[in-house]
Amino acid sequence: MREEIRCACINRRFAISIAFLTVCLLAFSVPSRIADNMSGLGAIAYYPSALQYAISPLYFGGFQLLIPFCAASVYAGSQVEEFVTGSILLKGIRGSVAKYANAKAVAVVLGGGLSVSLGFILHALVWNLIALPCDPALYEAHVLPFEGQIYDALYRVLHGLPMYAYLFLGIGITGAVWALVGLSISVWIPDQLITMTIPAAIYYLWSYGITTVLFGFDLPSPSALFNDGLTFSRLAASLVTYAVLAVIAYAVYAIGIRRRLKYA
């Protein structure tokens, strides 16, 4: 398992995924800063805080759609490579099917989750170097409309550090589950591009309410774990939904890999 995790977290795709997400986040936040500069806000105290610049792409940009894509692109595709090269059989011989499936799933989950979270953290670091760190007690411009939300207690202390930590976790869990979805797809349709894009397509249809249109029931938004308007009930509903999705994805993967290893 350690070897799999090392391969998932120390590879070119992991680094590309982090860099790509950071650039995409900056593509949203930098024009905001330029627009603020041009609108003549005056002294730096009247500018939004580093936290505001760091989180605005999460709420308004296309970043949400990139999370499943980038998370799945880190290591889920390695399963396809193992099918193509035949190395899956050599790995399967050396241990049990369950051991192989668990090691691969853990590596994919860690690689996918960490890459998207680190992308966000890197972006937040950049803004903390450029803009004023969040201090709503000192600057009125830093006060955010989070009344009644979990974020309200988090962003007011330690320059918003607890909020960054929570978002790191929320984005990480989201990325991890979508990476697992990518892995479960890879075992049934061994195609690198499909492995990366189908999670993003499912995410998109889900966020646009396909369950409401087709089956008449609402699911919590797939971005609920890190998006605006997070309450405790919403957080619980979202965690349960993601847990169910993760279990289904793992089961689909385990069945697929067992079939592949048994019948080659």
Place this chain on the structure above:
Amino acid sequence: MHKLSDRRPHTFAAFKISYANYSAWIFSARTILCLAFVMALTYMEVSATQNMLTQMQWKMGALESIFYHLDYGCNIIMSTAMFMIMICKLPMDPDFHIYLAIRSNRRKWLAGQLLCCIEMALFVMALLITLICAFSIGSITFDGKWSDTTRVLDGMPENFALISKEVREAYSPLQAILIAAAPIVLFWLVITFTILACNLSGLPTVGVLLCALTLLSSIVVNTMAFSSDPRWLPLQYATFKSITSSNVPYASVIAGYIVLLAVLVIYMEIVVKKYEFTKQ
């Protein structure tokens, strides 16, 4: 590099090559899966319109409904993304394309690939139109008139109209569909030709990346920060609605697409002479 035969190939060799490629493409798992997603996306778009029509107790003509959705591209970003995934393996199936090339010549082989690209773009557009029609069957009438014109004559304010007065006055619904479909198909063709050109040049990743960035730029870049719609985003020229709102003449956009496609074809004519056919 394989020396290809100098004999005169069959007149319809290009069509045969395009047909072979097209059948390999249409029956691949990737294409079928992506088409299923295009279907789901179209259903989401059309059902939103249907809900609105039901609430207003309005009906639309079948052709009018098609134009209404094609006008803004019927979720152009996601449809194009799915289309790009379907076609990113161009030229199709290296397993047998070497034999196709041997039995014709490089020029015919390239013509076959280009024809296949056109067939693919037209097929997806035809599918989109069919799906729009099929999913909106509950709220459409089968007459060839603008329903907005009738409603305006019945006293509805013009600003409530679903389709602008300029379009209704200038074109019939059928003409409007053709005008709305043209930039989308041409945009898809530019994507396919770019990917094919890059793949023929031995740079497969560059083509896909270039097209992916073209698409991503419109969802990732903060367009709200700009005072007006940024003209440099390629998607601004992919739908009839965005073209008309950008104040760039429609004819010059179409001409621009044709020039771009011609440049890509000329480039491919050059690089195909050095393209190495390998059997995988």
